[in-house]
Amino acid sequence: MSNATTNGIDTWLKKNTFHHSQFRDLKGLVEEKEKRGLSISLCIPTLNEESTIGKEVVIFRSELMMRYPLLDEIAVIDSGSEDGTLEVARSFGADTYRSADILPTLEAKKGKGENLWKAIYQLSGDIIVYIDADIKNIHPRFVYGLVAPLIFRDEIQYVKAFYDRPLASSQGVRPSGGGRVTEILIRPLFSLFFPELAAIIQPLSGEYAVRREVLENIPFPIGYGVETSHLLDVYTRWGIEAFAQTDLDQRVHRNQSTRGLGRMAFGIMQTFLSRVQKLGIIPTLPDMSTVLRQFQVHDQEFESIQHEIVEEERPPMITIPEYQEQNAARTGSGSASEGM
Amino acid sequence: MKQGIEAILDELPSFERRIDELTEILLTNLVMVSEIPAPTFHERRRVDFLLERFNEYQLQNCSTDEAGNALGILPGEDPERNILVVAHMDTAFSDLVDHTALIQPGFVGGIGVGDNSLGVAAVATLPLILEKLDIRLNSNLVLMGSSRSLGRGDIEGIRFFLNNKDISVSSGICVEGVKLGRLSYGSIGMLRGEIQYRVPEEYDWTRFGAGGAIVNINEIINRMLEIPVPRRPRTTIVLNSIDAGASFNTIPTQASLQFEVRSDSGELVQDIANQIGDISAEVSSQTGAEVEFNVLSRRRPGGIKFSHPLADHAREILKRLDMNPRITPSTSELSAFIDKGIPAVTIGVSDGENVNEENERVEIGPISQGVAQLVGLILALDRGCCDE
Numbered sequence: 001m002s003n004a005t006t007n008g009i010d011t012w013l014k015k016n017t018f019h020h021s022q023f024r025d026l027k028g029l030v031e032e033k034e035k036r037g038l039s040i041s042l043c044i045p046t047l048n049e050e051s052t053i054g055k056e057v058v059i060f061r062s063e064l065m066m067r068y069p070l071l072d073e074i075a076v077i078d079s080g081s082e083d084g085t086l087e088v089a090r091s092f093g094a095d096t097y098r099s100a101d102i103l104p105t106l107e108a109k110k111g112k113g114e115n116l117w118k119a120i121y122q123l124s125g126d127i128i129v130y131i132d133a134d135i136k137n138i139h140p141r142f143v144y145g146l147v148a149p150l151i152f153r154d155e156i157q158y159v160k161a162f163y164d165r166p167l168a169s170s171q172g173v174r175p176s177g178g179g180r181v182t183e184i185l186i187r188p189l190f191s192l193f194f195p196e197l198a199a200i201i202q203p204l205s206g207e208y209a210v211r212r213e214v215l216e217n218i219p220f221p222i223g224y225g226v227e228t229s230h231l232l233d234v235y236t237r238w239g240i241e242a243f244a245q246t247d248l249d250q251r252v253h254r255n256q257s258t259r260g261l262g263r264m265a266f267g268i269m270q271t272f273l274s275r276v277q278k279l280g281i282i283p284t285l286p287d288m289s290t291v292l293r294q295f296q297v298h299d300q301e302f303e304s305i306q307h308e309i310v311e312e313e314r315p316p317m318i319t320i321p322e323y324q325e326q327n328a329a330r331t332g333s334g335s336a337s338e339g340m
Numbered sequence: 341m342k343q344g345i346e347a348i349l350d351e352l353p354s355f356e357r358r359i360d361e362l363t364e365i366l367l368t369n370l371v372m373v374s375e376i377p378a379p380t381f382h383e384r385r386r387v388d389f390l391l392e393r394f395n396e397y398q399l400q401n402c403s404t405d406e407a408g409n410a411l412g413i414l415p416g417e418d419p420e421r422n423i424l425v426v427a428h429m430d431t432a433f434s435d436l437v438d439h440t441a442l443i444q445p446g447f448v449g450g451i452g453v454g455d456n457s458l459g460v461a462a463v464a465t466l467p468l469i470l471e472k473l474d475i476r477l478n479s480n481l482v483l484m485g486s487s488r489s490l491g492r493g494d495i496e497g498i499r500f501f502l503n504n505k506d507i508s509v510s511s512g513i514c515v516e517g518v519k520l521g522r523l524s525y526g527s528i529g530m531l532r533g534e535i536q537y538r539v540p541e542e543y544d545w546t547r548f549g550a551g552g553a554i555v556n557i558n559e560i561i562n563r564m565l566e567i568p569v570p571r572r573p574r575t576t577i578v579l580n581s582i583d584a585g586a587s588f589n590t591i592p593t594q595a596s597l598q599f600e601v602r603s604d605s606g607e608l609v610q611d612i613a614n615q616i617g618d619i620s621a622e623v624s625s626q627t628g629a630e631v632e633f634n635v636l637s638r639r640r641p642g643g644i645k646f647s648h649p650l651a652d653h654a655r656e657i658l659k660r661l662d663m664n665p666r667i668t669p670s671t672s673e674l675s676a677f678i679d680k681g682i683p684a685v686t687i688g689v690s691d692g693e694n695v696n697e698e699n700e701r702v703e704i705g706p707i708s709q710g711v712a713q714l715v716g717l718i719l720a721l722d723r724g725c726c727d728e
Contacts, residue, residue: 054443055371062364067468091445092364136440137375252440 008240009199016156016244017201020145026068029144033151039072040147040209041125045115047079049133050088056131056138057092063140070144075123076133077102077115085133097122103322109312111222112206120215120317121326127151129209136252145246146209157214157242158234160200161207163251178202180258185265186228189272193281194232196240203231204268207248214238216318224264225271225311232275259294263307266292270311345653345725348716349660355715356661358473360708365468367443367704369393370461374450377435380493383408383485386429390464390485397467399483407500408487413480414467416722421479422507423721424684425466425714426498426673427459427515428489432696449701454692458517458702460485462689462711469711470718477722482509486673491532494637498676511650511721512684513714514673517702518692520710521663524670525651525685526643527678528574529606531613532598535560535620536632537584539593553595554584556627561597563619567612573604577612598636602671606641639671642678650683650726657716661709683726687713 023029033040042060046053057074064070076089076096086096100108102118116130127150131142146159162178178187182204190197197203204227218233220226234242256264270290276282292307317323378386387410394402394412402412410429413422431452433439441450441457450457463483470477487497502509516522537557561579569575577599584595601612617633624631644651658665670686677684689710692702720726 051442051444054445055441058364058443059368059371062368066365088445092443139372 005195009196012196012240012243013199016149016241018145018149018244018246020141020246020248023144023148024141026064026070026140026144029148029151030068030070033070033147036151038127038151039125040070040127040129041119041123042071042074042143043116043119043123043128043130044074044076044089044094044133045079045112045119045130046076046081046085046089046133047112048081048083048085050081050083050085052136052138053085053094053133054088054092056133056135057089057094059138059140060131060143061093064143070147072125073123075119077119077122079110079112079115103320105322106320109222109314111312113220113222113226114314116226117220117222117314117317120212121320121323124330126212127209128212128215130207132206132253134253137250141248142207143209145248146207149244149246150209150211153244155241156244157211157238158230159209159244159246160202160231161205161248161251162200162202162245163205163249164201164247178204179261181261181265181268185268193276194235197231197235199240200231200243200245202245203227205251207251214242216323217316219316220314221267221271221311222314223309223311224267228268229271229275229313232272236279262294263292263309266307267309267311270309274311344723345656345720348719348723348725349656351719352657352660352712352716355473356708356712359469359711359715362465362469362472363704363707366461366465366707366711367448369464370448370453370458370702371441371443371450373460373464374441374448374453374457375439377433377437377439378430378452379432379434380430380488380490382435383429383487386410386460386485387487390429390460393464394467394483397471399467405501405504407497409497409501410485410487411501412467412483414470414477414483416477416479416481418478419480420508421510421722422482423477423479423718424482424484424509424512424682425463425515425718426484426486426512427463428456428495428497428673429460429485429487430490430493431455431457432490437698443704446705447701447703449699451698451700452696453700454518454690454695454702455700456515456517458689458692458707459515462515462517462714465711466714469715473715475715475719477718479510479722480507481718482507489672492636495673495676498673499679502676502680502682509680509682511726512674512677512682513717513721514670514677514684514686515714516672516686516688518690518695519666519688520690520706520713521658521666522688523651523654523658523665523667523685524643524674524687525648525654525667525683526669527639527641527671527675528669529603529609529641530637530639530671531601531609532580532636532638533601533613533616534634534636535597535599535616536630536634537595537597537623538630538632540628540630553592553629556623556629557582557584557595557597560619560623560631563623564599564616567615569603569612570608573608575601575603575605575608575612577601604641609638639675640679643669643674644683644685648683648726649728650685650721653720653725654685654687654717657713657720660716661713663709663713683728685717687717689714
C-alpha cells in the first residue's frame with residue numbers, strides 16, 4: 001500500500017470516525033435537524049423477532065419521538081414472521097409492513113436486503129437509519145450516533161456502526177475490528193482490491209444511516225451481500241469521504257454458528273466477485289457454482305449438505321416506475337430525479 | 341369547589357389517564373435502569389443515569405454524596421418544606437448476571453425489574469410526569485436514588501443523607517417497584533444476623549460431635565428453633581439462607597447461616613439475638629470449631645399511627661384507584677425515616693412476580709395507577725393534607 005493511501009486512511013479515520021457520546025446532546029441534535037429541514041425514518045427489518053422488537057420500538061419511540069423528536073417515523077418491515085413480531089411491534093406503536101405487500105406488482109423475494117430496499121419506497125425520510133431487531137442491549141445511541149454525522153456534515157452520505165468496547169484491556173494499544181467473517185474474508189479482500197475500505201472497522205454491521213439520494217441510486221442484493229455491495233457501490237461512486245463510522249460501544253446479540261457464517265461468506269463472495277468483474281478489476285470470471293457444500297457425520301458416514309445460495313439483486317430504486325411516480329407526486333414536478 | 345384531599349382524590353382518574361400516555365417513557369427508563377448492574381455498594385452507574393435524567397429535567401442540586409446517593413431537587417414555592425421521594429438503586433444480583441430486560445405486551449421481564457428498577461424509573465420519570473400534569477408544588481421535591489440499601493448495605497445511603505442533610509425533610513415516600521396496593525407506614529423490630537461456622541485445619545475429627553460443618557450448623561439451627569417465641573408481641577425467627585458443603589468425599593469445614601428475627605417488640609428482638617449469640621458460643625466450645633455471630637442490620641419498631649393523616653390519605657388514595665390497601669410493615673428505607681421521626685410511607689408501583697429471581701417481571705397495565713397514587717400522595721403532602 002502506498003504512503004498516500006496510508007495517509008488517506010489515517011486522515012479519514014481521524015476526521016470521519018466518531019463515538020456516540022459526541023452526539024448525546026439530543027436537544028441540540030434535534031434543533032440542527034430542524035434547522036436543516038431534514039426528516040429521518042427508522043427501518044427495523046425483522047424475521048421472527050418477537051422477543052426483542054417490543055423493547056426496540058418502545059425505547060426509540062419514547063426517547064427519539066416523544067422526548068426528542070429526532071425520528072419522524074418508525075417502521076418495522078417484516079419478511080414473513082411466523083411469531084408475533086408484527087403484533088408486538090404494532091402494539092407498541094410502530095408502523096408495520098409485510099415486505100411482500102410493498103410494491104406488490106413486483107415478484108416477491110425474501111431476504112433482509114429486500115426489506116431494506118423496500119423501505120426506500122415505503123418510508124419518507126430524507127435519511128433512513130437501519131437497525132437490526134436482534135439487539136439485546138438496545139439504546140437510543142444506536143440511532144442518534146448514526147444519524148448525527150449526516151445532520152452535521154453535508155458531505156457525509158453513509159454512516160456505519162462499529163462496536164469497540166472491550167470487556168477488559170490492560171494495554172494502551174489493542175486490536176480493534178469486526179467479527180470472524182470480517183477479519184477472515186472482508187478485510188483481506190478490501191485490503192487487496194479497495195485498501196481505503198479496509199478502514200471501515202465493521203463493514204458487515206447491520207446498523208447504518210444513509211441519505212435517500214444515495215440509497216435510491218444503488219442496487220440492493222437481497223441476501224448476505226447487501227452490506228458489502230453498499231460499501232463497494234458508494235465507494236466507487238462517491239469515494240471514501242462519503243463514509244463515516246460511529247462507535248456505539250457494545251452490541252449484544254445472538255451469535256451465529258460457524259456454519260451459518262460459512263453461508264454468509266459464500267453469499268458475500270458472490271456479491272464481491274460480481275462487483276470486481278463489473279468494475280473491470282477482474283475482467284472475466286468463470287461460471288461459478290451457487291451451491292455451498294457443508295458436511296456432517298451421520299452414523300459414522302460423512303454426508304454433504306448442499307445450500308443453494310443465489311445473491312439476487314434489486315436494481316436502484318430510482319429505476320422503479322412506482323417510485324418515480326411517488327417521487328413526482330411528492331415533489332409535484334412531474335418528473336423523477338435522475339439521481340446524483 | 342372541593343378542597344384538600346377530596347379535590348386530590350377527584351383528580352386521580354384524570355392523572356391516571358394522562359400518565360398512561362407517558363408509560364412508554366417510564367418503560368424506557370425502566371429498561372435502561374434494569375440493564376445497568378447495581379449490586380449493593382456498586383451503584384455508581386445507576387447514579388450517573390439518574391443524574392443525567394435529573395439534569396435533563398433541569399432539577400437543582402443534581403449531585404451525588406459521600407454515600408453514593410443520587411439527588412436532585414425540583415424546587416417549589418416554599419423552600420422550608422421538603423418532601424423526599426426515594427427509591428433504592430441497588431439489586432440483589434451480581435454484575436456478572438445477564439441484565440438484559442425485555443418488553444412484551446403486558447409485561448417487562450428481567451432481573452431486578454420489580455426490586456427496584458421500576459421504583460427508580462418512577463422517580464426518574466417523575467419530573468416529566470409532574471410537568472405534563474401541569475402540577476407545580478409549593479414544597480421542594482427532593483428526588484433520590486438511594487445507595488447501599490439491601491443486605492449488608494443496611495440502608496446506609498438513606499441513613500447517611502438523613503444524618504447529614506442541610507435541609508429539613510418534612511415527609512417521605514419510599515417507592516418500591518412491586519407490589520401495587522402495598523402500603524407501609526410502620527416498621528417492625530428486626531435483626532439480620534449471620535453465623536459463620538469454621539472448623540480449624542488442625543481439627544481432631546475423632547472427638548465428640550465431629551460430624552462436619554453441616555451437622556454442626558444444623559445443631560445450631562435446632563437450638564435456635566427451640567427458643568420460645570411469643571404470639572404477642574408477634575415474633576418470628578426466619579432462616580433465610582444456608583451455604584455449606586461441596587461434594588461427596590469431602591467433609592465440609594465451613595458453613596454459614598443467614599437469618600432474621602422479627603418482632604413488634606424491639607426488646608424481644610435483642611433478647612433473642614442474645615440467646616442466639618449464647619448458642620453460637622456454646623456450640624463453639626462443644627465442638628472446638630470457630631463460630632462467629634455477626635449482626636448485619638437492625639431495625640427499630642415504630643412509624644406513624646394508623647390514624648395519622650398520611651396513613652389515612654394513603655389508604656383513601658388507593659381505594660379511590662380501586663385498590664384494596666395491603667398494610668404491611670417495612671424494613672427498608674422507611675425505617676430510616678422512622679428513626680428520625682419523619683412521617684413517611686412505602687408504596688408499590690405495579691404488580692409483578694418472581695421478585696429477585698431470574699424470571700422476574702412487572703406488569704405494564706397497572707403502572708399508571710401506581711404512579712397516579714404517587715402523584716396523589718405528593719400532592720396530599722404538598723398541600724398540607726397530611727399535617728397533624
